Amino acid sequence: MKIATIGKGTIGGGLADLWEQAGHEVTRLGHEGGDVAGADAVLIAVPGGVLEEALGAVTGLEGKTVIDATNLYGGALPPGGHASNAEYVKSVTGGPTAKAWNINFGALYDQVAAASTPPGDIWCGDGEARETVETLHRDAGFDPICAGPLSNAAAQEAMLTLAFGIAKEGGMGQFFYRFAPPADF
Ligand SMILES: NC(=O)c1ccc[n+]([C@@H]2O[C@H](COP(=O)([O-])OP(=O)(O)OC[C@H]3O[C@@H](n4cnc5c(N)ncnc54)[C@H](OP(=O)(O)O)[C@@H]3O)[C@@H](O)[C@H]2O)c1
Secondary structure, X not given: XXXXXXXXXXXXXXXXXXXXXXXXXXXXXXXXXXXXXXOOEEEEOOOHHHHHHHHHOEEOOOOOOEEEOOOOOOOOOOHHHOOOHHHHHHHHHOOOEEEOOOOOOHHHXXXXXXXXXXXXXXXXXXXXXXXXXXXXXXXXXXXXXXXXXXXXXXXXXXXXXXXXXXXXXXOOOOOOOOOOOHHHO
16 A cells, blocks of 8 residues: 655654555655655644644645544644544545544554554544555554544544553553453453
């Protein structure tokens, strides 16, 4: 697959490394932006509060399958009155859209391959994005956990509070997680 990442830091660069190891062709865009017209899938991994500015520097987004990994902090709201950053992204691109990788820690990506069971990653989004999103999860070493339609993205973005609660106040530190049916336990 041809993949473009908007953002090439911990998440954008980290997933780009994993996807390249799986044989995908990845173009990494930073502050300067660029064109994604040739991509089969686009990952958005910029600070959640600069989403409008970052997308404004990118051409070729129309109709693309997009995975939004952004998080908002400190009570910041998604742009344009949307319920979630992911729904704002869809309002810009008009294509199949998913929320993924916002509930996982980029600093652990280098430990994914050594895990005895693929770590889970909760994602939600459009059905038309499912095959691409789940393939890219498996190729990065993650087990995709589908959490329903894109209208659930606000709940998934709010889940960051729980993830930080587990990691910090709960004392676990950065973690992997898994959801599975009883037969798998
Ligand atoms: N780190 C994590 O563990 C983690 C986990 C889940 C979700 N997230 C979310 O994923 C997103 C990326 O996090 P990260 O840790 O990868 O951040 P990061 O390492 O700081 O990388 C940020 C990337 O965004 C680009 N960027 C920053 N400001 C921009 C702007 N105004 N316009 C365009 N591009 C801009 C940077 O461009 P340059 O390369 O040109 O500087 C950089 O490539 C955030 O929304 C974060 O909340 C992070």
